[in-house]
Amino acid sequence: MIRIPCPHCSARNSAEFRHVGEAAARPDPSTVTPEQWRVYLYERSNPAGWITETWFHTMGCRRFITVERHTVTNEIRSVRPAGSSGPEPAEALSGRADAGSPDAGGQA
């Protein structure tokens, strides 16, 4: 189980969320080459380490969020509303950042 500090709803169990996938910019359909489209459609970096990905808070705010997560430890180091640029400022996350780690205590 992991807890995701939703920027809109505070830390919640990952069961409330739907994992959407690795964050990737969609190429412009009017100019894209088939090769670029294939890369966008199928190829994934699938790292054993830090990854930037999109989640959807199905049972909460029903908004998309961008999460930076470590795929081996499931530690989360930043969250921000999807579409906003850059990681959320540290102070906005403080107080609930540790809730993202798998071993964190029960504050919500």
Place this chain on the structure above:
Amino acid sequence: MNQSPPSFVGRRARSLRTARRGPARYSAFDLIRRGALGTDWPRSFSQPELRGTYDAVIIGAGVHGLATAYYLAANHGMTNVAVLDKAYIGGGGSGRNTAIVRSNYLTPEGVRFYDRSVKLYENLAVDLNYNVMFSQRGHLTLAHNDSSLRTMRWRAEVNKLQGIDSEVIDPDHISRLVPYLDVSPEARYPVLGALYHPPGGTIRHDAVNWGYARAAEHLGVHIHQYTEVTAIHVESDRVTGVSTNRGDIAAPVVVNCTAGWASTVCDLAGVRLPLITHPLQAAVTEPVKMFLRAVVVSGSLHVYVSQTDRGELVFGASVDPYPSYSMRGSLEFTEELAGHVLELMPSIAKLRVLRQWAGLCDMTPDYSPIMGVTPIDGFLLDVGWGTYGYKAGPVAGEAMAELVATGKTPEIISAFDLARFAEGRLVGEKGAAAVGH
């Protein structure tokens, strides 16, 4: 025999001498003789020195890597082969799966492929002189609604066309095969029918790994455990070798057989894959008397159950809902799994769960593997094994060995190449592989 000198004296040296004469042939007679005389068994594997050059390097000492090495040596006479693993033999998915073997898939390509694997498994104990405990006890995939019943009929027809024993049976017939299953209409998810596959069953997965390793090593293959590949060397689109934590190896062929870790190994060669690694969790109960003969699978309930020869019930689930390389369990999983098993078999409510674990599954978009060549000459793939890798071990090894030895992709795996994603030739097995163990 290419045995390296013993790394230390004593028991190991004795066993190496035995290995030069060939490994002890396991038999009932030998068991009684050694039991009566109290003689030790020779070691099954040695720890060879790393050579600077091999004809082929296989990354991953799981069932796929070891089978590839064995068939290279046994079928094609290529024995200057190294199998590298960052940990020990069969420590990844090959030792973590739920050991179910079957061939009742959905696409003709898939059915042919997995059927060849079942055939190889049937003779494996004799081929390897190792008891792999393959038990063809029958495999039932339950249908709880009309659409899954329709998929079962579809699969049964495809299977029959390929000559596979597979049919849709009604709840009465299911009851006769698995008396403890709740097939009453009052069940929360009533059982409408099942796809029955008599040749399906379970196998002792560790024995398969050890049997392949022992037989391959007897033929001269080097198995290097705790040898992690840190770099794959590529010169003008041609692989030239690998670097490991124990030294560099030059090799014209490098095969990636690392399943869950496939993306990280392919990164070393600069090959990008359409894979997403998810953990899959499983659990085992305390042992009880034999009461469940067949393997029971429910796609709708995301669960599969079988009973081992020791009497433990093995439960498996679908993959976790988000990608991760973490092999820790989660309470939600165990709760949900136990609940679903009880919906099928309410009478086992008092059974206690003994252990729970997870393995890594490298899922492809179409639930079929990725096998064959890459844009880098000599760098071959046997990955994307998702949740169905173990049952394919022998056929994958046989086909990959043929590809390594002859340079030509065998027809049986031609549909599973990496280029299919660019060319739109996906082999959709979701209907038979998503939770269908």
